[in-house]
Amino acid sequence: MGYRNLRQCIDDLAASGQLVRIDEPIDPRLEMAEIQRRVQRAGGPAVYFANVRGCRFPMVGNLFGTKDRVRWLFRDALEGLARLVRLQVDPTDLLRRPRLYLDAPRRAWHSRPRKVRGGPVLANRTTIDQLPQLVSWPDDGGAYITLPQVFTEDPDRPGLNHSNLGMYRVQLSGGQYRPNEEVGLHYQIHRGIESHHAAAIRRGERLRVNVFVGGPPAMTIAAVMPLPEGMSELAFAGVLGRRRVPMICRDGELPIAAEADFCICGYLDPSHQLPEGPFGDHLGYYSLAHDFPVLRVERVYHRDGAIWPFTVVGRPPQEDTQFAELIHELTGPVIAKTIPGVHAVHAVDAAGVHPLLLALGSERYVPYEPRRPRELLTQANAILGQGQLSLAKYLWIAAADDDAAIDVRCIEAFLAHVLRRVDWRRDVHFQTQTTIDTLDYTGSGLNAGSKAIIAAAGPAIRELPSELPSNLSLSKEHGIADPHVAPPGVLVVAGPNYALQPEAVARWTASLDARDPINRFPLVVVVDDARFAARSLENLLWVTFTRSNPAADIHGVESCVEQKHWGCRGSLVIDARIKPHHAPPLVEDPEITRRVDRLAASGGPLHGLI
Numbered sequence: 001m002g003y004r005n006l007r008q009c010i011d012d013l014a015a016s017g018q019l020v021r022i023d024e025p026i027d028p029r030l031e032m033a034e035i036q037r038r039v040q041r042a043g044g045p046a047v048y049f050a051n052v053r054g055c056r057f058p059m060v061g062n063l064f065g066t067k068d069r070v071r072w073l074f075r076d077a078l079e080g081l082a083r084l085v086r087l088q089v090d091p092t093d094l095l096r097r098p099r100l101y102l103d104a105p106r107r108a109w110h111s112r113p114r115k116v117r118g119g120p121v122l123a124n125r126t127t128i129d130q131l132p133q134l135v136s137w138p139d140d141g142g143a144y145i146t147l148p149q150v151f152t153e154d155p156d157r158p159g160l161n162h163s164n165l166g167m168y169r170v171q172l173s174g175g176q177y178r179p180n181e182e183v184g185l186h187y188q189i190h191r192g193i194e195s196h197h198a199a200a201i202r203r204g205e206r207l208r209v210n211v212f213v214g215g216p217p218a219m220t221i222a223a224v225m226p227l228p229e230g231m232s233e234l235a236f237a238g239v240l241g242r243r244r245v246p247m248i249c250r251d252g253e254l255p256i257a258a259e260a261d262f263c264i265c266g267y268l269d270p271s272h273q274l275p276e277g278p279f280g281d282h283l284g285y286y287s288l289a290h291d292f293p294v295l296r297v298e299r300v301y302h303r304d305g306a307i308w309p310f311t312v313v314g315r316p317p318q319e320d321t322q323f324a325e326l327i328h329e330l331t332g333p334v335i336a337k338t339i340p341g342v343h344a345v346h347a348v349d350a351a352g353v354h355p356l357l358l359a360l361g362s363e364r365y366v367p368y369e370p371r372r373p374r375e376l377l378t379q380a381n382a383i384l385g386q387g388q389l390s391l392a393k394y395l396w397i398a399a400a401d402d403d404a405a406i407d408v409r410c411i412e413a414f415l416a417h418v419l420r421r422v423d424w425r426r427d428v429h430f431q432t433q434t435t436i437d438t439l440d441y442t443g444s445g446l447n448a449g450s451k452a453i454i455a456a457a458g459p460a461i462r463e464l465p466s467e468l469p470s471n472l473s474l475s476k477e478h479g480i481a482d483p484h485v486a487p488p489g490v491l492v493v494a495g496p497n498y499a500l501q502p503e504a505v506a507r508w509t510a511s512l513d514a515r516d517p518i519n520r521f522p523l524v525v526v527v528d529d530a531r532f533a534a535r536s537l538e539n540l541l542w543v544t545f546t547r548s549n550p551a552a553d554i555h556g557v558e559s560c561v562e563q564k565h566w567g568c569r570g571s572l573v574i575d576a577r578i579k580p581h582h583a584p585p586l587v588e589d590p591e592i593t594r595r596v597d598r599l600a601a602s603g604g605p606l607h608g609l610i
Helices: 006-015 031-041 067-073 078-089 104-110 192-203 217-224 233-241 320-338 375-383 387-391 411-421 504-510 530-534 537-546 590-600
Strands: 019-022 046-049 059-061 114-116 148-153 163-166 182-185 207-213 246-248 262-276 290-302 308-310 344-347 356-361 394-399 428-435 448-456 481-485 490-494 523-527 554-556 559-562 565-568 572-575
Touching (some): 031 059, 163 217, 163 233, 375 448, 394 411, 411 537, 481 530, 523 530
Parallel strands (some): 059 308, 394 448
Antiparallel strands (some): 344 356
């Protein structure tokens, strides 16, 4: 369905029973975010908040809260859009399968932004303090825009064809920002805006920035998409929305999305930064305050009847999980075209997306025995050099031809496949002193940490135990206790408080030898709360991969270094305890939880939704 604007989308959702309206006053500080999280967790509808406390603009959340709703919103466009993405990567696909592209000229026409002189978004002016002030978590540093569309153009090649539309969080209040004059803009170094800002700094110029909020849902999806090189977000939005994107283009001004609900116009000063944050982020922890660019606000526009869409991020799964699902659906099939030999890549949502990647590759060095990872390592390095995939901290990669049924999206089965085959003496490879996700605080500093590639090829070399050995004995001396098997082949144990005994795991591992029964488990994870981590695969993935830095926190039984390669003869041990330098996890405010519980009680506006 090609929605012209957000109001059309909301009306359509309401008519189809996929949206509820809440007329009771709801506070945008914490209360609205907790409602959003709980409705999304329940697989509920989109929620229209008609009465926002302290603000005259209504808000809408959970628009993209379920996979079925995302597919329904774009029901007429997804299949054709996927074909165009494939064609962008591999133009010869048109020659091989011409019938699939019979509608390509129409879609190509939709991909061309339409220049206009005016539009609904310019109807009214306002100020930053009049916008909805959403605060999602108790220790957030201020109010944020959580579904922004940040638009810039390349200073070296201005124009729509060289623009970037990205979703970079925007802090509206708090910190050291001057009210109504400055807002914070947090972007990461791999994003498109970074090259634009770098070019502006090199030229000694301000980088003009427009922040759109609302408008057709296709624009929101386009802003989060990691698109193939040469495919613009405006083109993507046009194809997904089945209509050309109208952009207000006037001399001397940065283009504005005509159908947006709101637009903040301003510029980044080349030399001005202020602390941005903290902000409760998608890893399930706060990203702390750090210096980021400041957007100096010049004008704020909004259309008549403007609606403010929002989302809430936190420990997965959240609404942004559906963005990841859609990204995989549209771009997953082109991975093999982009990276030779790679069949599939999956960023594991439960682990916070970037901390853990699973991949299938080709191991074609078959004349050489014994069969072992060779080509897989080349492919792994190529994966870690690709856009947002470069943020990965752990990459597990397996040879696809060892098992025709292996699937990167069947996480437990994939991990078991690798653990049956991996030889820790040779199959773990580190990249040290490198970059990691800005939001990941397990490393040695901001953007600084390490990566580990775990590769497996060849026949299984072990069976994975699903029960504790009767002769398993843990170390009281080192504070290791409470063992659990979850899943098979993985032993989860509790360790002492890291702040009190930081070397406990290293010393315990060094005290073991290859004869110890613990070595029946190829992977041992040391955590603070073993029962919590072992309760579900999701808990284990989250704790293990968001609380460890490979080079610092991987240990091994009977470890050694040979020709500068680290390996171990027994179990691989990951120290996934919380460390003092980690960011604090996200915890909801108990009073807000009680307030939302009252709204969900019988007779309340949320009864039956959560």
